[in-house]
Amino acid sequence: MSSTRDIDALIEMMAKLPGLGPRSARRAVLHLIRKRGILLSPLADMMQTVAATARECLNCGNIGTADLCDICASEKRANGEICVVEDVADLWAMERSGVFKGRYHVLGGTLSALDAVGPHELRIPRLIDRVATENITEVILALNATIDGQTTAHYIADELGARVKKTSLAQGVPIGGELDYLDDGTITAALRARKAL
Amino acid sequence: MSSTRDIDALIEMMAKLPGLGPRSARRAVLHLIRKRGILLSPLADMMQTVAATARECLNCGNIGTADLCDICASEKRANGEICVVEDVADLWAMERSGVFKGRYHVLGGTLSALDAVGPHELRIPRLIDRVATENITEVILALNATIDGQTTAHYIADELGARVKKTSLAQGVPIGGELDYLDDGTITAALRARKAL
Incomplete structure (x- = not known):
């Protein structure tokens, strides 16, 4: 060189x-x-x-430039909905779509027996806490459609119990997706969740 | 966001x-x-x-941290050979191969009638100057095998005249290259320049 x-x-x-x-x-x-x-x-x-x-929001784990991120600081976003994501990148992706008006909770990963990641390595206790104190009516579990992501979603749903409505993102054909290029799992999910026209 | x-x-x-x-x-x-x-x-x-x-070497156009780059400053590299390249990235690529022991001259582009790039927009006058003053015995025109690169190489060869040996890189099959994936031009060049075993 x-x-x-x-x-x-x-x-x-x-x-x-x-x-x-x-x-x-x-x-x-x-x-x-x-x-x-x-x-x-x-x-x-x-x-x-x-x-x-830059620092992590003390409430949700998003990255911003203050102790509370813009979303947690905004009263407008306190609509009772909380969207649980694995990672800040997922939060940013949701925000780009512009369709979600509530607040977020960034777990910082997924549960993984192999990597010894338990609930306390993630922000799961804090989530339970927030659901109890922030007048939350719906928890949207927007975790990745991977085995670890889905395991984590089930664990959180169990922990939250019946005190709040729990939802997950719909699975199906992505917009612009061609059936020919989709995997069998996606086609199966899309067919099972088919809608009447 | x-x-x-x-x-x-x-x-x-x-x-x-x-x-x-x-x-x-x-x-x-x-x-x-x-x-x-x-x-x-x-x-x-x-x-x-x-x-x-960071700054450009005043002699050859390489990027370094002094008025003269390491190569121009090293007496060891004054072996009478000068390798003309389009761009600093090309110089770095040549240096990684480690096979060239002389000095370089970075043109900063190629002649282009379309983009109104003439000899004075490149470092061509400085090259002619260096060939006259630096005891150069061989000028290796290592320009890209594109139309603009080859036009520039021919122009420089004409300008230098007969006062110095002028060479260009060999064209042929790249090491590890599969004939099946090579373009016709490369195969033609490799066949024309075939060597006896």
Whole structure:
């Protein structure tokens, strides 16, 4: 490598980001260096700002820049619905759809016997607590349709008992999906949950 | 988006990097925020360092942290060979192979009538100058095997005239390449340049 140590170190750090490898990290760093005035310095500044201010919401586990995230801080979002997701990325995906008007609860993973993740490693006790204190009428279990996700959803549903309405996301054909490319499980689920026209 | 303004701004900046889109930028930023102590702050610091120190070598156009890059500064690399490449990324690729022991000259692009790129927009005059003053015995034109790359190579070869040996990279089957997947042009070139065993 002809570039000097700092540039190599920067490439190595970038290469560790998810979605980037050594080759794309090199491309990205070259691009940044070429436009260092308008791109590299502002990016570094913004990273420094975010590193200093980003934190997890004490209530729901979302990432924001205050002890309470924007959603937990907004009275408008207190509509009695709480959407339980595995991860902040899932919360952001739900928010992009713009259709859910309630609050969230980020578990921070799924129960996993193999990885020794129990309810106390996740934010499950806090969820039970919130359901009891925040006038919650419906808990939407929006966990991934994986075995671990569904196991976790069942565990939480059991823990919550009958004191609140519990729902999960519908399963079926994704919008724009072609039957030919769907797995058998999805087709089975879509057929079982078929609707009258 | 539930994240606050700074986080959104950071995602937007990351999404502009080559190889990253909005989705992978979100993943990367979430990853960075989760590990902000050990990842985000050091990365921001290193970007700041590189933004402050990175510059183009005044002699060859390589990117380094001094007015002369490591290669131009090293007497060992003055072996009379100069390898002409389009871009710093090409120089880095050549260096990774470790086989070339001479110096480089980065053009900064190719001649292009369509984009109004003439010899003076590239580092061609500086190349002619270097060939005259640096005891160069061979100019290796390692430009991309594209129409613009080859046009530029021919132009430079003409400009240099007979005063120096001019070579180009061999064309043929790449190592590990399967004939079935190669284009006709490559197969034609490989067949024409066939070697006796």
